[in-house]
Amino acid sequence: MLRAMKQKKTTPTMKDVAREAGVSLGTVSKVMNGIPVGESYRARVEQAAQRLGYLVNNYARGLKTNRTFCVALLLPSLRHPFFAALADEVVACLTRRGYRCILMITNFDPEAEHKCFRMVQQNKADGLIALTYSSDLVVDESLPIVTFDRHFGPAIPCVSSDNYCGGQMAAEKLLELGCRRLLMLHIGADIPGEAHKRSAGFGDYCRRRGADYTPILLQEGDTEQPFYRYLEEHIRDGSADFDGIFCSSDDVLLRIQAFLEQHGVSVPGDVQLIGYDGIPDYATGRYVCSTIVQPVDRMAETAVNILLDGGHAAAGASICLPVKYAWGGTTRS
Amino acid sequence: MLRAMKQKKTTPTMKDVAREAGVSLGTVSKVMNGIPVGESYRARVEQAAQRLGYLVNNYARGLKTNRTFCVALLLPSLRHPFFAALADEVVACLTRRGYRCILMITNFDPEAEHKCFRMVQQNKADGLIALTYSSDLVVDESLPIVTFDRHFGPAIPCVSSDNYCGGQMAAEKLLELGCRRLLMLHIGADIPGEAHKRSAGFGDYCRRRGADYTPILLQEGDTEQPFYRYLEEHIRDGSADFDGIFCSSDDVLLRIQAFLEQHGVSVPGDVQLIGYDGIPDYATGRYVCSTIVQPVDRMAETAVNILLDGGHAAAGASICLPVKYAWGGTTRS
DNA sequence: TTGTAAGCGTTATCAC
């Protein structure tokens, strides 16, 4: 197989296919786009394309059509399994629908978030799915956006798990399991989003049932020190003033659990714990603690569907997806 | 604020900026690309761009220049923290260098991988970073590629942690900690990549030291049943025939540990365990087990650098980055 | 230096 002269390393274009197939440019375009065309023509074009290894150039197409089949996903990090799972599912949904995903990681940095917004527009992504903590999301109105857990005004749909209901479920479960003095440990309660509804649901339920409960609310970015201080002050010789705790997320729970056990309090013997998120452990596939499970897959799918189908029609729609309680060892069964 | 007639929702183009600034198209282009231009012109163009909220259209630019500042990342999944961490770091590196990242998830499906390769070319990504299990990677020669852990011929650079050395370190450590009858549990040993060197290093070290060791090698995709069967057969009344195990990854270790404890064998009291990967637990920030730590950040950075700078120069370069041992509770300290 | 114009690879609007 001699190939003496270095082929000009130029990928084949529609023009090449047209020449190869002996048809015109427009015809090739039609074939590539599934637009009806004479059967014999279609065959010749497809063969020619095959022979040449032709693939349509998405950049050229995007320039013409203003559709890039590309959606940007903005997340704070991938180090947290909840975010990772979300990304995994979003990419899967987008792929199924023939879209690509540009992944952007902000590390919780508002400036990085703004840079990303700019990049998204510049890159002509067809839409943006964002889970962000910055309070001001400034981006062109014409760009379809869907957020997770965060409200940016009525024009921007937000999908989340049913945090309020989840909070209620946690309270209900703890009471049902015999807890009488409840604690609620919430970090990130200042964010004007969905997540703070977890504590609202929990509190409302307790109040309605006349249950004894103490909320400790911390701001996003705070240290969890106040939690530990409180626990310390309310534990005497391995016996605690409380017997049930609802934590605003599983990772908080895990740290609290370690702290309790370290102080001679047994879980779930003395104190029962329920968290929020419900991402299975990667090694065992089991939940790491008793928890309110967010339907990550449905959240991802819903976000993608709203973004792609809803257009601006679904604007203002705030979707809460149902959660469920799952046992994971930190409550009695 | 009256805005009776719906503005034509068209984003400003260079032409608009040129008109607004009273200069020519080419001048605007030069300004946007940092090419020297009269100071007064530059100022006027920049102001005009600002006023109009102009951003250069990357798709049009890419069409002209054949550079998209976009790199594709191909991973099997994001549900495994090692992959997630890798993705996190790769995106961070790319972002620092002004690149975007198209994330593709294959779920270990070879067909999905092939689809992705096609997409990458079609999308005119500037390069591809891939961690794949399919044995035949078919993709245009002109597309720069870097792999993790996997050799695809001399033309494609591969970055990995120093698996061989890691295997040796594990053996050395276990012997140093007093283990005398070692076990090596490896899954995925059939893949012609880097990871199988973990067991090679372990085995070689044991042999050189005349240490007693038993390897159990499983293929990728196999069930881990043979591991458990072996363990079962070699445990009598909570005492085991072995006192040290090297697992090919942390998640295998975690399952083995659970199994042992379930059978009355204490870790690290009776048996000490060392894994591979070393991704910290997201809740505590600590390693979930004693392990050989892969330098995820350096691996990501190296891959990105080779891809972006090395061009085809670094072709064939196989980079092994140094690992380290870290204690995580499954060995004696 | 700055302006002009020819493409880059598509799609879409026309006459044919």
Next chain:
DNA sequence: GTGATAACGCTTACAA
């Protein structure tokens, strides 16, 4: 139904 042809928004010789 098929084939020219004019955009799409930009870069880049090249001319002024």
